[in-house]
Amino acid sequence: MKSMTTLIAGLLFTSATAFRPNQPFTGHLERGLEHRSLDRRQETGKKSLERVPLEVDSRNNGKTELQWLATITVGTPPQTFKVVLDTGSTALILPRSNCTNCGKHSFFDPSKSTSFSPQPALFQPIEYGTGADTVPLNQTGRAECEVVTDTVSIQGLSAPKQEFMLCHSYGEALSSQLADGILGIGFNDISAWDENGNFTYLPLLPNLVSEGQLPNRIVGLALGSGGKKHQQRGPEASIGGADCARYRGRIKNVNVDETLTALSGTFIVDVKAAYIGSGNNKQVWRNSTNDNKPLTPGASLIDSGTAYMLTPDRQTAEDLYLDISKGIVPLDDRGSWGASCATLDKVATDITFTIGTETGGELVEVTMPKSAFNLGEYPGKKGVVSGGIFSLGSSLL
Ligand SMILES: *[C@@H]1O[C@H](CO)[C@@H](O)[C@H](O)[C@H]1NC(C)=O
Ligand SMILES: *[C@@H]1O[C@H](CO)[C@@H](O)[C@H](O)[C@H]1NC(C)=O
Ligand SMILES: *[C@@H]1O[C@H](CO)[C@@H](O)[C@H](O)[C@H]1NC(C)=O
Ligand SMILES: *[C@@H]1O[C@H](CO)[C@@H](O)[C@H](O)[C@H]1NC(C)=O
Numbered sequence: 593m594k595s596m597t598t599l600i601a602g603l604l605f606t607s608a609t610a611f612r613p614n615q616p617f618t619g620h621l622e623r624g625l626e627h628r629s630l631d632r633r634q635e636t637g638k639k640s641l642e643r644v645p646l647e648v649d650s651r652n653n654g655k656t657e658l659q660w661l662a663t664i665t666v667g668t669p670p671q672t673f674k675v676v677l678d679t680g681s682t683a684l685i686l687p688r689s690n691c692t693n694c695g696k697h698s699f700f701d702p703s704k705s706t707s708f709s710p711q712p713a714l715f716q717p718i719e720y721g722t723g724a725d726t727v728p729l730n731q732t733g734r735a736e737c738e739v740v741t742d743t744v745s746i747q748g749l750s751a752p753k754q755e756f757m758l759c760h761s762y763g764e765a766l767s768s769q770l771a772d773g774i775l776g777i778g779f780n781d782i783s784a785w786d787e788n789g790n791f792t793y794l795p796l797l798p799n800l801v802s803e804g805q806l807p808n809r810i811v812g813l814a815l816g817s818g819g820k821k822h823q824q825r826g827p828e829a830s831i832g833g834a835d836c837a838r839y840r841g842r843i844k845n846v847n848v849d850e851t852l853t854a855l856s857g858t859f860i861v862d863v864k865a866a867y868i869g870s871g872n873n874k875q876v877w878r879n880s881t882n883d884n885k886p887l888t889p890g891a892s893l894i895d896s897g898t899a900y901m902l903t904p905d906r907q908t909a910e911d912l913y914l915d916i917s918k919g920i921v922p923l924d925d926r927g928s929w930g931a932s933c934a935t936l937d938k939v940a941t942d943i944t945f946t947i948g949t950e951t952g953g954e955l956v957e958v959t960m961p962k963s964a965f966n967l968g969e970y971p972g973k974k975g976v977v978s979g980g981i982f983s984l985g986s987s988l989l
Contacts, residue, residue: 640807641833642747646815647674648827649724649770652968658899659724660815660827661771664746666756667705673698673772676724677813677829680895681776682795682857684744684756685718685737691760695767700758707743707752712793714739716757722898723765726967726978728926733763744796746775747831749805755793774897777811778858779848797831806832813896814838847953849891859894861947868915870942870959877943880911892947900967901943901960901981902927909983916941920979923970927983930970936977940965943981 687694867874
């Protein structure tokens, strides 16, 4: 998140974790794109998709779903881990057995794996701006990791030489979450750069494609509880294609913002408009510092690793909540907004965004339903709950 803000001017709504390797952006774009087209050429004639069952990390008696976890194994014999499927990053991150601040997790022990290699032994600090919680971080989190190599498997598919980040120190956000680590499924097929700025390794999905185990690196996420009929198998990721058993109708194609997406490795879409409400009952989300005109079109990071949405600044959140109810107020200095549970549930509303570009793909309206408006009790404040939209905290700017 921290460096993202310098990149993205204007509107930035994110609903995710920005776990991101800490390295310069410039200079690697071409190599990344080159690699991507290589993968594309290999997309034909391979196996079909695999369904990966997901576990939900939730609060509020299961009502607030925060992150979705897949099970992977690493090493020989296999050691098992739960990892967040994170569209907001591209690397695999796991805690090392000698870590003392990594929380209650399964740790990877390299000495117990015969297929482990400490190479390329690249030191890689990671900075992240949001975690699994419903309260924004008070400062940018940082983990200390090394890039190492071992066999990584997911749902019977195996990448024998997968480079990943093994961390001997975790920040607060990583150590307190349910997942042991993070599996980045972001856009880039690049996970790290060496000190010369050279591309160094393939993330798990493109690696499985290059091993001929997956037909492509498409991921479908069937999350949430959108009706019993379609949720009979519970939340799932489909890797190597979209699972037609999990949706109805036609898939709409929204182009990503190519430049910002290639630079960040995460999926960034243009946001054309934002509204309070949905359908025929929606009203424009006003910008009080600009004659109450609609918000300026901007860009948004789509990130499965974070539990809330972020506005680009405090004023934008204040404008929204004032239009909904004067009773919704800041809860802390990190960007949380909320009210008493009774107030928030009474005024809860759908929020709608128009995303995409006119120049390619489709313009699509997506709605955060009213049922997701209440994020549950604010930690330590009895009877007070958070709204689902936060201001980008000043500590992260
Ligand atoms: C754990 O091992 C790594 C890699 O050998 C090393 O860099 C780190 O300092 C160790 N950390 C602790 C807390 O012992
Ligand atoms: C941030 O929060 C963590 C735990 O909630 C606390 O240990 C740390 O001191 C806080 N840092 C700042 C700068 O307030
Ligand atoms: C890394 O990049 C530099 C500068 O582009 C180049 O001279 C060097 O050969 C590259 N090293 C490797 C190992 O590819
Ligand atoms: C609101 O308007 C101000 C003044 O024109 C502008 O600087 C700001 O970026 C706008 N904010 C949004 C979210 O559109």
